[in-house]
Amino acid sequence: MKLYRQREWKAYCADQIKLHGGRCAHCLHGSPEVVLQVHHRIYVKGRMPWEYPYDECDVLCRGCHAKEHGIIMPSNDWELIAHDDLGGLDGECERCEQPLRYAHMVTHPNWGTMIVGEQCADKLTESTVGTEGHAAFLNYLNRRKTFVDSPKWDIAPNGGRSIERADIVIEIVPTDDGKFRFNLNDVKGKGDHRTLLEAQISAFDYVESGKATEYLAERRRRIAERNAANS
Structure with missing residues (x-):
């Protein structure tokens, strides 16, 4: 699996937030303290989260996004679809809010897409796919670095x-x-x-x-x- 898909997701989110004027489409909050997230109104199996037309998504704050999905996050039926190395502690797990460098993108047919750490990826997918995928990812990166050097x-x-x-x-x-x-x-x-x-x-x-x-x-x-x- 190619490991740079989250950059495409981040670019897609940035474009959506620009289109929404940096405000939540429901409560209209848009201060720097408000965390804005992209909400997919529909989900198509096999389609990556950034492959949706702009008009099939909304930008919501974290609270409105949770309400839109029924407030309670589902504990099963999550699927890991991508990894990424952010190069530093430049990300935040959307489940436990811990800073992260190695981001794991998980998706749920009803809840949508989240960026989480490997431990949260394991818990959500009810497997060791996060930690195993993380280890495989680091191995791949090390082999790539060895090749370059x-x-x-x-x-x-x-x-x-x-x-x-x-x-x-x-x-x-x-x-x-x-x-x-x-x-x-x-x-x-x-x-x-x-x-x-x-x-x-x-x-x-x-x-x-x-x-x-x-x-x-x-x-x-x-x-x-x-x-x-x-x-």
Whole structure:
């Protein structure tokens, strides 16, 4: 699972709050002390919380949001849908109000979406999905950091570099406009990234997900079919 989905949720919430003029749609409170939350009027299975049209949601203060959902938060039927590393204690668990760095997004068919810590995620989902997912998430982050900082990178005079991972040669090259793009086994990439680090992260995620292996295998198959047809 890609781990940056909460940033999309935060951007969606920020846009909704702007559209609502920074006020609760029910009680109209909008002081800096008021915590505003996005309330989904309907829920569509399989749709991420930030994939709803603006007119299908309202912005409510925490009190009005609780009233809208029946005041009592359900204790079961929650599902974990994403994790995120905020980089510091920049978040707050919406269940216990403790500061958090590693955010877990959980959703309920009737209550909606919340950002919580791993322990609250465990309690709400009645499982160890929060703590286990957290451990897996940290493991993934550590492997990504090791990849970026690896001494095995061969650095080229033009600032590019290359490394082999999962039997794939990853080459990161600078573009003429100062950006970076990665190639796989001499197959030229198309997407540009603003920084070298962003290109390294994107290449790591693409290889780790297995999509790079699938893409290269499919490309080899198409080339073999084309050569057979021309012979």
